[in-house]
Amino acid sequence: MQQIRAKQLAEWLADDKRPPPLLLDVREPWEVALCRIDGSEHMPMHLVPVRCEELDPDRDIVVICHHGGRSMQVAMFLERKGCTSLFNLLGGVEAWACEVDTSMSRY
Numbered sequence: 001m002q003q004i005r006a007k008q009l010a011e012w013l014a015d016d017k018r019p020p021p022l023l024l025d026v027r028e029p030w031e032v033a034l035c036r037i038d039g040s041e042h043m044p045m046h047l048v049p050v051r052c053e054e055l056d057p058d059r060d061i062v063v064i065c066h067h068g069g070r071s072m073q074v075a076m077f078l079e080r081k082g083c084t085s086l087f088n089l090l091g092g093v094e095a096w097a098c099e100v101d102t103s104m105s106r107y
Helices: 004-013 029-034 045-054 067-080 094-100
Strands: 002-004 022-024 061-064 086-089
Touching: 002 004, 004 086, 004 094, 045 067, 061 067, 061 094, 067 086, 086 094
Parallel strands: 002 086, 022 061, 061 086
Antiparallel strands: none
16 A cells, blocks of 8 residues: 555546556445545445445545545555555545645534
């Protein structure tokens, strides 16, 4: 698993020459209702063990939560399940709201 900062992720998403990663948001539904990164797929952390087979293990996956702790745990779990290109968003959506999309709601 690698760590990625919000600005690095924004640059990646803006790069037309690089395939976009799957943005996997593992927060709770009430958190996603407050704010989310456009294009992210919601899969609450507690459902990852039963839904991880839905994920392409060879695709770049950026795991996202509020501050980066839960997403790191999920990324480590997915790594053990065979996913080969995992990134944890350092600082989570909070960092994204502060560094990339300052119009995003914060909580």
